[in-house]
Amino acid sequence: MTTAVLPGGAAVGGTCELGSAEFAVVAAILQSDARIHLTEAKKTLVHSRLSRRLRERGVSTFRDYVRLVQSDPVERSAMVVSLTTNHTHFFREGHHFDHLRQATMPWLQDRARRQPVRIWSAGCSTGEEVYTIAMCLLGQDRTSAAWLRNSDVKLLATDLSPPVVEATNSAIYSASAVEPVPAAYRSAWMRPVNADFQMADEARALVTARVLNLFGPWPMRRQYDVIFCRNVMIYFDDSAKAELEARFVEMLAPGGYLYIGHSERLIGPAADQMQGCGQTIYRKRGRASA
Ligand SMILES: C[S@@+](CC[C@H](N)C(=O)[O-])C[C@H]1O[C@@H](n2cnc3c(N)ncnc32)[C@H](O)[C@@H]1O
Incomplete structure (x- = not known):
């Protein structure tokens, strides 16, 4: 026509x-x-x-x-x-969560005995990423979550877009959205609500979701142990990527981990402070305090 x-x-x-x-x-x-x-x-x-x-x-x-x-x-x-693109899903880029469970979690668990642990999903979209992290921390059943009960562990999820932050806070997902979630995690940390599923209170209690433009001021006062910023930097030009990278590296505690998207790589001078330790996984150089 x-x-x-x-x-x-x-x-x-x-x-x-x-x-x-x-x-x-x-x-x-x-x-x-x-x-x-x-x-x-x-x-x-x-x-x-x-x-x-x-x-x-x-x-x-x-x-x-x-x-x-x-x-x-x-x-x-x-x-x-x-005009933001909010595509995401649970357990996206599964190798990151294998690494989180096998390499990062033992470090976090040890650290949590002495000090607060902070994890940030930057560019969280509708929350599937941050709740995947939460489920990995909680483990596959209630006993595996015991270490969290006496620890100060918090997950921050931020995005530019208010509707996706609202969705993260409500933590309700359709049956098709929860398909990639392994059955053990699903039965331990999700509960059916009508035709949908809602994250269990234990997972929601770990997460705070806020609207935040990554290029505005960051109100967080302490350094983070783990930052996920995946499939966000692809939308920025090289100078914006380098600027953001430098801020992430500054925000990470020594020994902290940065996970980025499969098609992304660190390009700015801040990359010198990071050591590659897996596919699109980096660790900040320097001695961790615990
Ligand atoms: C494709 S989603 C990635 C979601 C999740 N991290 C993942 O990998 O599945 C990209 C998200 O980045 C957010 N975003 C884009 N520019 C941003 C900015 N300047 N500040 C904060 N968030 C931004 C978008 O709103 C969108 O929800």
Whole structure:
């Protein structure tokens, strides 16, 4: 079907064109507000995601929508959120969780006898990552969770997008979403709620989810023992990646672990302070205090 485009970008047939000038404004906002780097290759995706916002705001052209975004900070944030990609699943990149259980957990358990333990899922999306970490820490049954009862172990989950942070806090997942969760973990730490599953109280009690732009200030006061930032840096350009990497390395305790996504690698000078110890797994050099 051909669609005639009217002056101003409106089109006959219920869709309208996203011109290069409007795309450039959208890309500049994503870059300045979230450091997300949008190339022209993403134009179709941007068109389809923003078309929904146009409909919701009763705006008929991208030219008018861009004007709205430039004058309305609330719509500007909503636009940025609508352009984030939130794909995730439980036990994604399973080798990270094998490493967490086999190499990192004994270190964390030893540390937890003496001091607080802090773990951060940065760019947590809807929470599958942080609850996978929580289930690994809790183990496959209630007795294996005993070490956590007398320890100060906390998991922080953060994301730019308020709706996904809300989903992390509510911790309710569909039956298809929980399919990758091994049966033992599922029966120990998830409970059926209607047709869905909710994380058990023990897992939820470990997790705090908050809205946080990784390029804004970080309110956390103490260093972290483990940071997961997976499939987030792929959206940033090299200077943003290097800046973020340096902040993660600074935020990690000596001996702490950083897990990044399968297609990511450390590129900035901060990488010198990290030692590779598995596929996309790094450990901060220096003597751990425990
Ligand atoms: C593809 S998801 C990754 C989820 C999970 N870490 C995983 O690997 O399955 C990427 C997440 O990064 C978040 N994100 C993108 N830019 C961000 C920024 N500047 N600050 C905080 N979160 C951001 C998005 O909202 C999205 O939920």
